Amino acid sequence: MQKIGESISKTARLMKSRVTKYAIVAVLIAVVAVIIATLANAYFIYHSISLETIMRAQQENITLWVIDAMPFLFALWGQYASTMIAYETGVMVVDQTHDLREQATSLEHQAQYEATHDPLTNLPNRILLRDRLDQSVHAGVRDNKRFALIILDVDHFKEINDTLGHYSGDRLLRRIALRLKGTVRDSDTVARLGGDEYALLLRNIKGNNDVKVIVNKVLKAFQEYFLLDGMKLVVQVSMGIAIFPDHGKDADTLLQRADVAMYVAKNEKSKYAIYSPKFDSHNPKRLTLMGELKQAIDNQELAIYFQPKIDVCEGRMKIQGVEALARWPHPEHGIVTPDEFIPLAERTRLIDDLTYLVIKKGMQTLVNWHNRGLKIDIAVNISPSTLLNYDLPDVLTGFLANYDIEPSFITFEITEGTFLKNPPRALEILNKLHEMGISLSIDDFGTGYSSLAYLRKMPVSEIKIDKGFVIDMLENESDAVIVKATIELAHNLGMKVTAEGVETKEIALKLQELGCDRLQGYYFSKPCSEKDFLSWVESRIKKRL
Ligand code: C2E
Ligand code: CA
């Protein structure tokens, strides 16, 4: 503040000294004018220039008096003008600085708000919840106070979402947020952790009974149906509860244990469960997996399986590329499939590191193949949260430079949910990736709520029809209609179409007949290790596909 004040008075002084300089020049010009006028008067009226004639001219010629006054008038006017200009400059600079400071503060607040709140429900997000949990832990230790963390998950939300569509699903999530906020005190926090998962942080809890009172309020709030598009919807929830300090003395442990309790409540259909150490034996795999997954990623132990994507080009088939699919070779559980650990990684924010590892290992393998003359593409699955992270383009640029790979060999498979989470940001990042030369593909097409308006805006070059429509398309007429319509839609938008889940020759031929560009599925090959993939390629080359 003091600095700004100093700079304003410096600017004002500068302006003042400039105006003074011009005023001095004006005074000098006026003095010269007085001298010339006096000399001219003396010469033309008295026909000689001497001290006497100059004095006479000055005494007898009244017009000279007016000219004589000019230097004084200019000096006075200069002083006045410089003071006024300096004052006005000061006022203008103060006004502008004030406006700029207000704008900067409001932008800062907005950015801070967006980083810590869920855009759909306006509730605090996972980051802010963690922050409040940390604060509560400090306060709890200092004042010897207890608090409770409840993780609440909506039962069968996926089915609701699939049936009603994402738009109604989102509205339901907002309504749930409103009901939850109504059940707690103002000092408590209701947060959205992502998807259909919420958290309640209840401060100043005396015993388990206090928690049960609130849990019962929440259950009561959900007894009332939701009215959505004229439909009466009864929504059920499962809650897991962890209490500080009994069940954990830090934010991570509390979050993990409330999560374990929530799964127990869900499995036992008991609506809610307060954490107990015996739950760990109910769910040993899940609990240990959480800790081990981070280690497996840090130690780069995750493996990649490859599944070919076949180009159907004028009746001939050729390998266009592979999809990289993560696998976790676990010492006790064997190969753990992504359905088990990807949701876990997404919940614990490990998903970014996992994705970067898959991209890195995928690129490494691709370089080997390219060196051997197998010039094919690689597709990597990118979760919505990783795609919406501004880090992705920079991390990728580093990898591309390191492995010296043309970006056109890389495809990112993203789901429709990516656009819905944060459309402007998704568009910004997708455009950046597209400009870098990366191909983009919409995965699991048909399972989410896709708006044509979004689809046309996104720089996407491929649509992958979800395997759910492909597997039964010969028996199920409505699946066949969807497949056919999707192929036409994609072609109208200038995109390629890949059908996944091609399990039989008949389906492959039918898809070819419908004009599908690429095929992927067990009929050609299951996802397999690099070694098995290369043997498959060799056998295919022998058989000429
Ligand atoms: P996705 O992207 O839809 O991948 C295709 C899945 O369909 C793969 O399952 C593949 O094994 C399976 N599939 C392929 N052809 C057939 C077929 O003909 N019939 C049947 N029934 N299934 C077929 P997978 O490998 O278990 O992956 C499951 C999901 O896990 C993937 O679905 C993807 O969403 C996710 N995932 C896998 N790896 C990654 C990864 O590195 N990052 C992220 N974010 N997600 C991944
Ligand atoms: Ca995929």
Ligand code: CA
């Ligand atoms: Ca898929």
